[in-house]
Each structure stands twice: as structure tokens, then as C-alpha cells.
Amino acid sequence: MNRTDSQGSTAVMSDISSHSFKDNNKTSFWKKTAKTVPGSIKPVYGAQHPPLHEKPTSGGNSPRKDSKMQQPLQKQRDAFEAFAEKTSDAWDDADDDLILMANVKMSLKDVHSTAMQVMHDHSEQLARREASPGSPKDQHRTYNTDRHHMTVSSTPGHGCGCRPGGPGVGVRLKGQWVGSRSSPSNIIGNGSPNDQLSSKCEKFKTMLESANIDLDDVKTMSWSGIPGQYRPTAWKILSGYLPPSLDRRQPTLERKRQEYYNFVEQYFDTRLQEVHKETFRQIHIDVPRMSPLIALFQQDKVQEIFERILYIWAIRHPASGYVQGINDLVTPFFVVFLTEYITDDAELDMYEVSNLSEAAVRMLEADCFWCFSKLLDGIQDNYTFAQPGIQLKVNALKDLVSRIDNSLHSHLMEHHIEYLQFAFRWMNNLLMREMPLRCIIRLWDTYLAETDGFATFHLYVCASFLTRHSYDLQREKDFQGLMMLIQNLPTHHWTDNEIGLLLAEAYKLKFMFADAPKHLVHKK
Numbered sequence: 354m355n356r357t358d359s360q361g362s363t364a365v366m367s368d369i370s371s372h373s374f375k376d377n378n379k380t381s382f383w384k385k386t387a388k389t390v391p392g393s394i395k396p397v398y399g400a401q402h403p404p405l406h407e408k409p410t411s412g413g414n415s416p417r418k419d420s421k422m423q424q425p426l427q428k429q430r431d432a433f434e435a436f437a438e439k440t441s442d443a444w445d446d447a448d449d450d451l452i453l454m455a456n457v458k459m460s461l462k463d464v465h466s467t468a469m470q471v472m473h474d475h476s477e478q479l480a481r482r483e484a485s486p487g488s489p490k491d492q493h494r495t496y497n498t499d500r501h502h503m504t505v506s507s508t509p510g511h512g513c514g515c516r517p518g519g520p521g522v523g524v525r526l527k528g529q530w531v532g533s534r535s536s537p538s539n540i541i542g543n544g545s546p547n548d549q550l551s552s553k554c555e556k557f558k559t560m561l562e563s564a565n566i567d568l569d570d571v572k573t574m575s576w577s578g579i580p581g582q583y584r585p586t587a588w589k590i591l592s593g594y595l596p597p598s599l600d601r602r603q604p605t606l607e608r609k610r611q612e613y614y615n616f617v618e619q620y621f622d623t624r625l626q627e628v629h630k631e632t633f634r635q636i637h638i639d640v641p642r643m644s645p646l647i648a649l650f651q652q653d654k655v656q657e658i659f660e661r662i663l664y665i666w667a668i669r670h671p672a673s674g675y676v677q678g679i680n681d682l683v684t685p686f687f688v689v690f691l692t693e694y695i696t697d698d699a700e701l702d703m704y705e706v707s708n709l710s711e712a713a714v715r716m717l718e719a720d721c722f723w724c725f726s727k728l729l730d731g732i733q734d735n736y737t738f739a740q741p742g743i744q745l746k747v748n749a750l751k752d753l754v755s756r757i758d759n760s761l762h763s764h765l766m767e768h769h770i771e772y773l774q775f776a777f778r779w780m781n782n783l784l785m786r787e788m789p790l791r792c793i794i795r796l797w798d799t800y801l802a803e804t805d806g807f808a809t810f811h812l813y814v815c816a817s818f819l820t821r822h823s824y825d826l827q828r829e830k831d832f833q834g835l836m837m838l839i840q841n842l843p844t845h846h847w848t849d850n851e852i853g854l855l856l857a858e859a860y861k862l863k864f865m866f867a868d869a870p871k872h873l874v875h876k877k
Contacts, residue, residue: 550580557583566590566597575802578795578849585693588686589720591801592727606720613719617661620668629668632675636663639680644790647702650684654706658714659683662722666729673736678778681785682728685794686721693717732808735780743780746812747772753816753866761823768832775839779815783807787818788844795852810863817858818842 557580560570571590579587589595594609595602624633640659644650650659662683667675688701694713695704706714734742751772755762765772778786785793796814800806819826822842829835844851 554580554583557587561586561590562599564599566599568597571597572802576799577853579798581692584794584798585690588689588797588801589724592724594720594723594727606716609723610716610719613665613722614715616665616669620665621661623668624664632667633660633664635677636660636667636675636680639677643680643684647790649688649702649704649706652706654714655687658687658706658718658721662718662725665722666726669726670729670733673733673738676736676740676781678781679729679736681782683721683725684785684790685797686724687717688790689794690717690720690724728807731805740781742808743777744773746780747776749812750776750815750819753812753862754819756866757816757862758820758823761820761827764827765835768830768835770832770835770839774836776815778840779818780811783811784815784818787842788847792844792847792852795849796856799856809867810859813859813862813866814855816862817855821855821858 553574556574560566560574561583568590571587575587575591586595590597594605596605623629637660640656640663641651643659649655659680663675663680666679667673691701691704691706694709694717695701709717729736732742734740735746736742751762754772783793784796788796800810803810822838826835826838829838
């Protein structure tokens, strides 16, 4: 959602006119040219998502019918407006505290204490339920809700090079080994977990080194998770960036990387032109907000890489331009492809990208751009004017949940919770704000392996994600408690096991409903 602070905008626009966006550093990295781009891209479109108000289906003007509609709609508007005044944006989580400080009627301290109280009460309720011998065993209940005091630890897998020191494998992200920790439930075969992991690594090695790869085999193997050392190559193949033929991969990489360098040399200087200033200004503001707790993304060199990727993409896609939220979708590619250049036992979230050679950084950036572009090609209607793709998916999610968990759906409707108020962010950011990055990377293994995974399968994952917390959500009895919980679902402790269960449930829903869409339509 685009919000502009007049003073901040003036300052930033002044910065642009004086070339203060670290141009000296960028021009030393990329050759500047005097070329300009004819035409213009469309302005940045924000997503407005107030509650949707249903209109009466009858064409008559009966006062009795209108009066029946007015009262619940007025309550709905009052509830949402009261909530909006007291909390941060539904998906721009706490980004604009300084901008909103003067206008918020309820202090940030009160907002924080309210949120903490909801989570504390929720945690105590769950603890009492688990301690009770007769407590219900809901298969979708959360395992731990105290997200504020969660310590995550894991032990990396062994064998097949999936251990500290392996090339591109022994890297950790917030205590988790990126891609090298596969749960037994995600591996087909018998034997110990280490034997299973070793067997899967051997299969990937044999498959990716074959002269000609069967893409269906890659998808089948990748659906249940990809070993970390093979993930960069597998993602590039599954994205359609690399060809299945082994002989064609290196020439393709060299050609596509050079093509991206040409785009940067041709277009990046146009960010200073009047017609494009607003687009680049918004990108420059959004990039530092990405994953603010991960030091990797706060490095100047990393932020410059993201700015170039996002700006070049926006210039080449004028139908949508840059939309807030798509900046998050670069991060999984960046993390996965970065592991190709790290050979020691490193904490990935603390790694200094400036230690890489300039050639490595250029290759990393180009690979991220092309795979990011391939992803957005499949969901671009999410980011065109009025974002029709997101609206359709949110409505589909509402219909789906009403069929698979009507008690939860009725509970949300009873408390005037509109799906657009929380599911917009889920569709816009592909759950990037709802789960740790290590879980998103594992989730994307399956999305890339699924046909139309980011557009279609994501809907069933969102439905599974929501209904997984059905029991806990139905324990909240007011609008604010529900919204606080639904925007802060406890996932910080999640590992591959939880993602595996989520995906299994989503696949079941897809099997039930994807080929029978009429089942989502209520009979009248």
C-alpha cells in the first residue's frame, strides 16, 4: 500500500536530483551511458484493501431489505476502521512508525502491549490445553505459540557433502542449514535419515550431471525438497532459466548474464529522469525494509543489487511497473544463489557480500534477475492495475475455506474479518512475511516443481496455512484479537517437518478441488 510522507518525499526527491543515491559507488560497478529510454512506465500502483462490502443481489428498492444490510455493514466498517487506527498496515509491518506517529490515536506502546497480551493469553491457553488429559488433539493446531521467546536450533544433515564445509552447503540462516536439513518424512525410501539424505543427494547428482535431463524427473525429485548443494542448479532449471541439456547450460548462462549487463548499462541511468524518479524513489525506500532482522540484507552492496534488479524489471514491465511487495520475492533467489559462492562454514545471514569478487557479484545478480523475472511472468496479473489476480485469489480462498472449514469461516464472518484484510499480503508476498526465510526456501522447492505453483498451488497452501490454525483462531472472540493473531501466526520455530505437513495438506486440497471447481460453489 503506497503511503507518502510529504517531508520525506521532498527530501528524497531532492536527493535524487543531487544524485545522492550512492551514484559514485554504482557507477564504479556498472558502466554509465548516456542512453535514454523512450516512453515511460506507469506510476507505482498501491494496493487498497478495505473490507469488501457485498451489495444486495435484489434490484428492488425495498426499505426492509436495505435496513437488513445497513447494520452489519456499519459494524464491519466501524470494526475495521477502529482496528486500522490502532495498528500498522496489514502487510507493511511496522515500516512506517515514524510517518504514522503523529496521526495514530492509540500509542505504539499500547498497540505493542495489546499484541503481547493476545499472544501471551493464547500461549497460556495452549499450555493448559496440552496439560489437560482430555484436551482435544486437533491435527491443525500450532505446536508452540510463544514466538517472542523461541530459540531455533538444528543439526545439519550428514553424508553426500551435506555437512559443514561442503561447497554451497555448509551455510546457515538464523541457525538453520539452508537446504541441507531434510526430514525423513520428505524422503522416499527406507533406512536411517542420513542414509535417505545421502541416497537423495546421489540421485540429484546423477540426474543433474546427465547430458539430457527429463524435466518431469527433476520436478518429481524436487517436490519433497532439494538438497542444498544442488538447489541453485535445480532452481535455475525449474525456473526455465537453464536448459535441461548439459552442453547448453554454460553458453546460456553467459548469454543471459551479458544480456542483463546490457539492460543495466542501457536503462539504469534513466532512474534520474523525471518520468522515472517516483518509481526509483519507492524502490529505494522499500529495499532497506526487507528482512530488517537479517544483517545480510542491510548491507549497502546487497541493497544496491536489489535496487538494480527491481528497477530494471519495472522498466521492462510497464504494464505493472514496480509494486510494493515484489521486492521480497528476490530474497529467496539471492540467498540460494549466494550459497554457490560460499565454500566455508559461514553464517549466511552475517556474510559480507563485499568479500566476493566483482565477477561473482555480477553473475549472482544476473541469475537472480532472470529467475525473479520468470517467477513474476506467471503471476503478473497480481501486480497490474487494481491487482485483479490477487482479488480473484482472495475470493477463491474464501470459497475454499468455507467448504473445508466452515466453522472457521463462519467465525471470521461473525467477527467481521474480511479475507482481503489478511490474505492480500499472503498473495502479494507469497507468504514471505508469514514464515521464516528458511521455510520459504523449502516451500519454493515445491512451488517450482508444481505446474503453475506460484499462481495455483499457492492458493491451496494458503488454505492449509489458515485452517492449520483453525482451533486457535476460533478461541479469539473479538475483531482485534483475531487480527492480531492472524497477522502474527506462530511460525518462527517451523522446520521442514511443518512445511512438509503444510504441503501434504495443500496437495490433498488440490487433488479434491482443482479438477472440480464446481465443488467450491454453494448450492442455492
